[in-house]
Amino acid sequence: xxxxxxxxxxxxxxxxxxxxxxxxxxxxxxxxxxxxxxxxxxxxxxxxxxxxxxxxxxxxxxxxxxxxxxxxxxxxxxxxxxxxxxxxxxxxxxxxxxxxxxxxxxxxxxxxxxxxxxxxxxxxxxxxxxxxxxxxxxxxxxxxxxxxxxxxxxxxxxxxxxxxxxxxxxxxxxxxxxxxxxxxxxxxxxxxxxxxxxxxxxxxxxxxxxxxxxxxxxxxxxxxxxxxxxxxxxxxxxxxxxxxxxxxxxxxxxxxxxxxxxxxxxxxxxxxxxxxxxxxxxxxxxxxxxxxxxxxxxxxxxxxxxxxxxxxxxxxxxxxxxxxxx
Amino acid sequence: xxxxxxxxxxxxxxxxxxxxxxxxxxxxxxxxxxxxxxxxxxxxxxxxxxxxxxxxxxxxxxxxxxxxxxxxxxxxxxxxxxxxxxxxxxxxxxxxxxxxxxxxxxxxxxxxxxxxxxxxxxxxxxxxxxxxxxxxxxxxxxxxxxxxxxxxxxxxxxxxxxxxxxxxxxxxxxxxxxxxxxxxxxxxxxxxxxxxxxxxxxxxxxxxxxxxxxxxxxxxxxxxxxxxxxxxxxxxxxxxxxxxxxxxxxxxxxxxxxxxxxxxxxxxxxxxxxxxxxxxxxxxxxxxxxxxxxxxxxxxxxxxxxxxxxxxxxxxxxxxxxxxxx
Numbered sequence: 144x145x146x147x148x149x150x151x152x153x154x155x156x157x158x159x160x161x162x163x164x165x166x167x168x169x170x171x172x173x174x175x176x177x178x179x180x181x182x183x184x185x186x187x188x189x190x191x192x193x194x195x196x197x198x199x200x201x202x203x204x205x206x207x208x209x210x211x212x213x214x215x216x217x218x219x220x221x222x223x224x225x226x227x228x229x230x231x232x233x234x235x236x237x238x239x240x241x242x243x244x245x246x247x248x249x250x251x252x253x254x255x256x257x258x259x260x261x262x263x264x265x266x267x268x269x270x271x272x273x274x275x276x277x278x279x280x281x282x283x284x285x286x287x288x289x290x291x292x293x294x295x296x297x298x299x300x301x302x303x304x305x306x307x308x309x310x311x312x313x314x315x316x317x318x319x320x321x322x323x324x325x326x327x328x329x330x331x332x333x334x335x336x337x338x339x340x341x342x343x344x345x346x347x348x349x350x351x352x353x354x355x356x357x358x359x360x361x362x363x364x365x366x367x368x369x370x371x372x373x374x375x376x377x378x379x380x381x382x383x384x385x386x387x388x389x390x391x392x393x394x395x396x397x398x399x400x401x402x403x404x405x406x407x408x409x410x411x412x413x414x415x416x417x418x419x420x421x422x423x424x425x426x427x428x429x430x431x432x433x434x435x436x437x438x439x440x441x442x443x444x445x446x447x448x449x450x451x452x453x454x455x456x457x458x459x460x461x462x463x464x465x466x467x468x469x
Numbered sequence: 470x471x472x473x474x475x476x477x478x479x480x481x482x483x484x485x486x487x488x489x490x491x492x493x494x495x496x497x498x499x500x501x502x503x504x505x506x507x508x509x510x511x512x513x514x515x516x517x518x519x520x521x522x523x524x525x526x527x528x529x530x531x532x533x534x535x536x537x538x539x540x541x542x543x544x545x546x547x548x549x550x551x552x553x554x555x556x557x558x559x560x561x562x563x564x565x566x567x568x569x570x571x572x573x574x575x576x577x578x579x580x581x582x583x584x585x586x587x588x589x590x591x592x593x594x595x596x597x598x599x600x601x602x603x604x605x606x607x608x609x610x611x612x613x614x615x616x617x618x619x620x621x622x623x624x625x626x627x628x629x630x631x632x633x634x635x636x637x638x639x640x641x642x643x644x645x646x647x648x649x650x651x652x653x654x655x656x657x658x659x660x661x662x663x664x665x666x667x668x669x670x671x672x673x674x675x676x677x678x679x680x681x682x683x684x685x686x687x688x689x690x691x692x693x694x695x696x697x698x699x700x701x702x703x704x705x706x707x708x709x710x711x712x713x714x715x716x717x718x719x720x721x722x723x724x725x726x727x728x729x730x731x732x733x734x735x736x737x738x739x740x741x742x743x744x745x746x747x748x749x750x751x752x753x754x755x756x757x758x759x760x761x762x763x764x765x766x767x768x769x770x771x772x773x774x775x776x777x778x779x780x781x782x783x784x785x786x787x788x789x790x791x792x793x794x795x
């Protein structure tokens with residue numbers, strides 16, 4: 144949020160609407176407060192009736208009804224705070240150009256770039272590639288991650304106005320090679336193994352179940368910019384990999400409630416990570432066991448994490464890319 | 470479509486993107502070809518890389534996934550035909566201002582303004598107010614129709630650029646006072662009466678079932694513009710009420726297939742009109758009889774219309790509103 148406010152203070156203001164683009168909006172909950180804070184900073188730089196347009200992009204399958212309802216009703220919505228701000232959405236893959244060239248003053252993406260642009264092979268020996276020992280599978284994910292970042296940055300470079308900035312916040316791999324979320328991902332894998340032994344899932348189904356997200360190291364983000372430091376008129380203005388605070392562990396340290404600790408991580412897992420696992424069922428997302436799988440996964444994860452609470456490392460990359468002026 | 474092409478040839482072209490707004494987009498099937506034709510006309514007036522933005526607006530509950538998939542995949546989609554055209558959507562009621570002032574070159578609305586901006590009282594003696602004898606109910610619908618048109622035109626007047634045009638195509642009431650769709654609406658009413666006698670529906674449920682659309686006379690559209698001929702910087706450039714061709718009757722005249730005639734009208738009814746009826750069920754849209762209601766309604770309508778094929782009057786209003794230049 145501070146990053147976003149800093150950048151909002153620096154971008155050039157031109158005649159006509161200031162356009163903010165949010166790539167990977169989902170239900171817009173992650174972006175609402177940073178964008179609101181950014182608009183508040185911008186408002187100090189121009190008249191209160193200067194138009195701000197915010198465009199939220201995600202894949203066509205995104206729940207845009209949830210997105211628009213949040214924009215209408217959420218107390219933090221910039222639409223409620225500011226009469227001269229207007230919102231729209233784009234349902235198209237952002238691994239291509241989806242907005243006109245030289246139109247976006249401020250771009251952002253929050254926790255979206257970990258999802259690859261296409262379906263990859265299942266991870267055979269875990270539910271996440273970060274904890275797999277299959278070198279061929281690890282290489283396939285790394286290659287896709289590199290390709291997607293290259294494409295994402297290239298198209299945003301076209302869409303930004305000269306002097307515009309792109310703020311990127313996305314899961315990363317830290318200096319120790321750690322992707323993070325280890326206790327949660329391990330407990331999902333163990334629970335799936337148990338559900339297979341219990342006969343709820345066939346071993347073929349369990350093998351297909353993968354959370355296909357990717358992390359990138361600091362060097363992976365920098366790669367398209369080598370050796371000149373410039374890529375598609377963009378330069379890296381800021382790049383860091385930091386450990387995001389583990390709020391659930393912080394709460395546990397305060398209240399020592401291990402059941403709540405397990406339940407909170409399990410609820411997070413269900414809302415953010417379980418959906419792609421259900422695609423591994425023979426019947427896919429329409430499989431009659433889908434509800435049972437989700438419930439038992441959530442219960443298994445909660446019980447495992449409650450049994451041995453530990454802190455989670457959450458490496459996140461933060462980047463600011465700037466487009467050359469003139 | 471011809472109306473849209475004519476207007477596209479007349480609107481002013483300024484520097485910067487040409488923005489087209491489609492109000493009440495639904496799944497965008499109705500607007501796709503007119504907008505594509507309009508863009509083709511515009512393209513003859515400026516360079517092939519001049520940016521065209523199309524914004525599709527509907528309520529937050531609209532199926533935006535269907536809309537974006539159509540834009541991506543439909544062979545008639547302007548996104549496929551034209552590289553310098555970009556699409557977005559807005560999920561907000563268009564009975565308020567949803568786009569910045571003075572930004573829309575070409576606005577349009579196709580078969581959307583018959584849906585009132587808020588839920589009205591049920592029609593007690595029919596499923597449609599046009600065929601009700603309840604004067605109080607008729608007056609309530611007429612009042613809402615007048616209010617909604619006033620609001621819709623006022624906010625579009627702000628959003629249009631000076632010299633911009635708004636094309637309106639919407640169900641109307643013709644000079645004889647006829648709203649049209651009489652055979653279809655009568656057969657729905659008769660089938661509901663039968664389903665109540667059969668015990669599928671309670672009489673309370675049947676009483677609540679209403680298709681809450683409204684028609685307007687030519688004079689109703691003109692009312693906000695009286696007496697000066699101007700309203701919110703808009704003037705009426707064209708206003709007519711015409712009978713739309715009845716394609717299903719035309720097919721019947723060619724093939725004399727009365728079963729196909731009934732089936733086609735029933736399918737049209739189900740896709741466009743039945744949904745609000747199910748809201749009258751005690752359990753609402755989650756009622757377990759919902760599927761049965763839809764199936765039996767469709768079958769009842771098909772049988773009734775197949776038994777006595779007749780042509781349908783479909784009065785449609787066509788308007789072009791122009792915003793004052795300078």
